[in-house]
Amino acid sequence: MAAGITTSALGPPDYKKALEQFDAYVEALGKCGLSVIVLDPLEGHPDAHFVEDAAVVTPEIAIITNPGAASRKGEVTSIAAALKPFRKCVWIQTPGTIDGGDVLTIGRHVFIGLSDRTNADGARQLGDALAGFGYTWTPVPVAAGLHFKSSVNAVGRDTLLITQPFAAHPALAGFDRIVVSPQEEYAGNTLLVNGHLIMPADFPDTRQKLQALETPIIELDTSEFRKMDGGLTCLSLRF
Structure with a gap:
């Protein structure tokens, strides 16, 4: 895992802790009503x-x-x-x-x-x-961030959670927009699943803003995946 691509300066991930965080993620998806297929490790x-x-x-x-x-x-x-x-x-x-x-x-x-x-x-x-x-x-x-969904994610039918650089983007003008504070940009990668929001833990300002949607929120520690430029949407394909 630590041999992956990253721009982060947060240090190498702890593999045991990453496995625990991944198991909690799978459990959260199950609580949201999904059946989860976990693939085998892909060596190399x-x-x-x-x-x-x-x-x-x-x-x-x-x-x-x-x-x-x-x-x-x-x-x-x-x-x-x-x-x-x-x-x-x-x-x-x-x-x-x-x-x-x-x-x-x-x-x-x-x-x-x-x-x-x-x-x-x-x-x-x-x-x-x-x-x-x-x-x-x-x-x-x-222009900033690894991927588009590092900065823009749907948190409701017509509502986006976005980082400051996308706050006034004309392509997103038709949506209600919740803007993440610069100090909590990582929380912009929040996952909407079956009427639940799964968000990274320890971002209180973003959580307070999301609570206005009256959607159940599940917080998960993703510290080890963050070290590898990853977030909550990255870890699964939902269909």
Whole structure:
């Protein structure tokens, strides 16, 4: 795990503590009404536990990504095998690159972040594949943060939790926006699951803002995944 890609200066993750945090995450998903499939470790791919980056799944199709980091490209085959019993799979082709962490689907519209990991060709391929099922899509440049969902996440039907750099972004103008304080930017990666919000622990200002939604909140310690630039959405594919 510690051999994965990170820009963090928080030090190496504690593997035992990471396993405990992961088990708590799986338990929380179960409490939200989901059945969880836990994949086997993927030797030689220390970032593979961030499964969200390897695919984008809708009710109609699974799109297997072409990750933007060269060291992660080998992760997609195992994800495709896991998804094949549930969805038809199509693949993003080179030169397109895309990470699932850059893709936010709200209803029938998809926001695709253009980041260091997701390029314009990958976004176009994804958008074209989903357009065949009636989806529309908007590309959004990501100037700060690893992925689009590092900074923008849905916390309600028409409500986004966003970091300050996206607070006035014109692509998000049609939504109610809860803005995370600069001191709590990591809490912007909060996960909405079946009418529950799973958020990282120890971000009291963000929790207070989210309580106004009157949605049940589950706080989880994700300190070890944060050290590897990961968050709550990264650790699962929900469908």
